[in-house]
Amino acid sequence: MSAPANSMSHSDVPNPLAARWxxxxxxxxxxxxxxxxxxxxxxxxxxxxGQVCAACHTAPPELTPFGRRFMLGGFTMTGGNRGVPLxxxxxxxxxxxxxxDPAPAKHLGPNDNARxxxxxxxxxxxxxxxxxxxxxxxxxxxxxxxxxGNVDLRWSDSATLGRHDLLYGMTVNNxxxxxxxxxxxxxxxxxxxxxxxxxxxxxxxxxxxxLAQRAFGASLYGFxxxxxxxxxxxxxxIGRSAQETLGLDADNARRxxxxxxxxxxxxxxxxxxxxxTVGASTLFADLNRPGGLGGGTDGVRNIGVDLxxxxxxxxxxxxxxxxxxHERWSTGSGIVxxxxxxxxxxxxxxxxxxxxLYAKNTSATVGYFRxxxxxxxxxxxxxxxxxxxxxxxxxxFVINPFFAPPKWHPGMRTRVGVTLTHYTAFDGARDDDGAHxxxxxxxxxxxxxxxxxx
Numbered sequence: 116m117s118a119p120a121n122s123m124s125h126s127d128v129p130n131p132l133a134a135r136w137x138x139x140x141x142x143x144x145x146x147x148x149x150x151x152x153x154x155x156x157x158x159x160x161x162x163x164x165g166q167v168c169a170a171c172h173t174a175p176p177e178l179t180p181f182g183r184r185f186m187l188g189g190f191t192m193t194g195g196n197r198g199v200p201l202x203x204x205x206x207x208x209x210x211x212x213x214x215x216d217p218a219p220a221k222h223l224g225p226n227d228n229a230r231x232x233x234x235x236x237x238x239x240x241x242x243x244x245x246x247x248x249x250x251x252x253x254x255x256x257x258x259x260x261x262x263x264g265n266v267d268l269r270w271s272d273s274a275t276l277g278r279h280d281l282l283y284g285m286t287v288n289n290x291x292x293x294x295x296x297x298x299x300x301x302x303x304x305x306x307x308x309x310x311x312x313x314x315x316x317x318x319x320x321x322x323x324x325x326l327a328q329r330a331f332g333a334s335l336y337g338f339x340x341x342x343x344x345x346x347x348x349x350x351x352x353i354g355r356s357a358q359e360t361l362g363l364d365a366d367n368a369r370r371x372x373x374x375x376x377x378x379x380x381x382x383x384x385x386x387x388x389x390x391x392t393v394g395a396s397t398l399f400a401d402l403n404r405p406g407g408l409g410g411g412t413d414g415v416r417n418i419g420v421d422l423x424x425x426x427x428x429x430x431x432x433x434x435x436x437x438x439x440x441h442e443r444w445s446t447g448s449g450i451v452x453x454x455x456x457x458x459x460x461x462x463x464x465x466x467x468x469x470x471x472l473y474a475k476n477t478s479a480t481v482g483y484f485r486x487x488x489x490x491x492x493x494x495x496x497x498x499x500x501x502x503x504x505x506x507x508x509x510x511x512f513v514i515n516p517f518f519a520p521p522k523w524h525p526g527m528r529t530r531v532g533v534t535l536t537h538y539t540a541f542d543g544a545r546d547d548d549g550a551h552x553x554x555x556x557x558x559x560x561x562x563x564x565x566x567x568x569x
Contacts, residue, residue: 157249158202158527158569160185163240165195173425173432174470174478174512175568176298176307180341180383180390180425183296187282187338189271190240190247203236204568210312214557220312222257228312231256232564235264246270257311262362263328265290283337290327291350291377294334297392299423299436302327305468305480306510306534313560316542318486318495318502320440320464321417322398328363329353330371336379344394346379352403367405372412375400389426395419404452411448413455417441419464432472440464446494455494462488462502476514483507498550501543506555510534527569534562 157175161168164185168175171182178186185192208230215225223230233255239248251264271284286294292302301323319325334348352371359365381394396419401412419440426433442462449455468482485505492500512532520527541555542548548555 157237158524159198159200159237159240160190162195162198163200164192169475173427173434174472174475174514176303177305177434178296178298184282184338184341186269186296187271187284187336188247189245189269189284190249191242191244191271193241200238200240201236202238202569203234204566205231205235206233206308206564206566208232208310208312208562208564210310210563211561212313212557213559214553216314217551217553220257222259223312230312232311239267245272255311258364260362260364263289265293265327267294279340281337281339282341283335285333285335286348287331287333289329289331289353291330291332291375291398292322292396293327295346295379295396297381297383297394297421297423298434299392299394299421299438300396301419301421301438301440301464301466304421304436304438304466305470305482306508308510308512308530308532308534308562308564308566310534310560310562310564313536313562314541314558316486316502316504317497318462318488318504318542320419320442320462320486321400321415322396322419322440323464325369326350326371328361329358329368330375332375332377334377342383344379344381344383346377348377349374350377350400351375369402369405369413372401372403386424386426388428389424391425392423394421394423396421404454411451413449414445416443430474432475434470434472436466436468436470438464438466444494446491449494453493456491456500457489457494460489460491460494462486468508478510478512480510481508482510495543497542497544498548499543503540503543504538505540506536506538508534508536524569528567530564530566530568532564532566534560534564536560536562 171179171185173179210228212226219225233253236252239250241247247269249267253264254261267286267288269284269286273282288294290302292300295303298304301320330350331353332348332350334346336346338344350371351374355365376399379394379396381392383390383392398417401414403412419438421438424435444460446455446460447458450458465485468480470478470480472478486502488502490500495502510532512530514530515528516531517529536559538555538558541558545555
């Protein structure tokens with residue numbers, strides 16, 4: 116289990132709905148322009164559509180209702196001068212931990228790590244009138260790895276069913292949950308910038324990153340009357356040799372055996388000044404052992420409920436996100452192989468955060484996170500057998516604090532930010548982890564980052 120990789124993306128809508136969007140796009144663009152200079156999203160989509168990035172984003176990569184429709188429409192909306200369908204970003208960071216890490220990752224020091232964390236190349240956009248894509252290649256200097264990142268290839272269309280409008284399509288992607296356009300699901304939720312040098316809890320829900328780029332699947336989706344969303348699909352695992360070819364470390368990762376079923380339901384309602392979305396996601400899967408070991412599989416049922424509320428008035432925008440997730444593992448075969456001590460285990464997760472954004476370029480967010488579960492030292496790998504981790508996070512950033520985007524590249528931006536993480540529990544411990552005598556708060560982290568996107 117590992118921490119997730121989040122990424123930037125966008126979305127749209129086609130034919131019978133086109134007249135509506137042709138009226139809506141100029142209004143959204145004008146409102147965003149009056150609110151502030153372009154804050155920027157993925158620059159290639161801004162060039163393709165001719166829209167400022169603020170039309171699709173609140174604080175990138177978080178999407179507005181319009182941005183979600185651009186994504187669901189297959190990234191196919193045009194209207195600008197597309198140019199070369201490439202963009203990317205470079206992320207540099209400094210990470211300080213309250214107490215030195217007794218076992219830092221390879222190529223990292225025990226504390227005060229200043230590193231280039233990620234270099235991303237992003238491509239995609241409209242391929243045909245109904246087919247579009249998002250794809251990224253990521254270089255991770257700390258690990259010295261060049262790897263394929265998130266990929267989302269879409270086909271979409273629309274239809275009129277009596278008095279109802281239906282936007283429907285298919286997505287082929289390599290990260291269960293990443294294809295969801297609401298930033299309240301685990302795979303797409305805040306925080307969007309994360310350190311690679313701070314201590315990381317051992318237990319993470321499957322839809323929060325462990326399957327990212329290690330699965331490949333397809334699903335069908337429909338969005339009725341801009342309100343009701345449904346998606347159903349399946350994922351298969353990517354083999355060990357293929358993972359290594361794609362730049363992934365396959366030694367400590369679990370892999371889907373057979374087909375994992377993924378489902379999603381959501382209801383988006385328009386409210387005065389914004390929108391409210393309530394949704395639910397599920398994943399049913401059988402997973403092989405880490406390192407490709409045999410001996411059977413473990414079954415897992417992952418069920419989550421999420422909420423997203425967005426509101427805006429002039430230059431002021433607020434966002435509230437909440438996600439509750441329950442994961443139940445059947446680990447009978449793990450007992451035989453020495454990977455578990457009991458036949459069933461569970462992991463429960465809660466994430467809540469609230470953000471304020473001013474003029475599309477200055478943001479502050481506060482969040483709370485908690486993971487709890489059963490007691491099994493072999494399964495979770497912690498000293499006391501519990502996965503419990505909890506704490507508070509605060510993030511603040513400014514976009515383009517040094518200079519405005521050049522006229523020849525309005526999507527260029529610089530983001531300077533800081534994320535503070537305080538742990539009240541870490542890997543099942545509060546005052547003593549049972550291994551190194553560390554308190555949970557010894558893992559508190561200050562993460563300073565600069566992101567340059569182009």
